[in-house]
Amino acid sequence: MTQRDDLGISIQERLYPDLPCFGCGHGNDKGLKLRSYPADGFVTAEFTPWPEHDNGLGYLNGGIIGTVLDCHSAAAVMLEADRRGWPPLPGAALSYVTAGLAVRYLRPAPLHDTVELRATVIEAAEAAMTVEVELNWDGKTRAAATALWKRWRPR
Secondary structure, eight states, rough: OOOOGGGGGGGHHHHHHTTTOOOOOOOOTOOOOOEEOSSSSEEEEEEOGGGGGBBBSSBBBBHHHHHHHHHHHHOOOOOOHHHHHHOOOTTHHHHHHHHEEEEOOOOOOBBOOOOOEEEEEEOSSSEEEEEEEEETTTTTEEEEEEEEEOOOOOO
16 A cells, blocks of 8 residues: 655544554554545545455456445545534544445456545535545546445444
């Protein structure tokens, strides 16, 4: 995975540094440790697949694509919640959890090159947020998703 030290601390490292999530948690030594950063109206990241992420045909595995789309959309949601003053509720590690992820695979994604991720919050309310997120390479969208996030209320 690409390190973006030139951009400073990522959203994940700032807002949930000890989370053990496989995709975006920096508290998981075996995870992807995705690093997302605020941009002008969206959130951006780069991801470099590992050889183990092969789909069997020499391209990036669809499950890994779904994971990075989900986890990158999480960064956009957590940043939006932080900006609006919606912290995690008592007993919750995060403010929101994934309630739905509709992924569209548009064309093969490379296994050996860095891809770009872009997420935009398109609807935001304290109860739920919706994010459009894309995985791009070589100027083309390879996969896109709509992610629905709901306020996490521990029971």
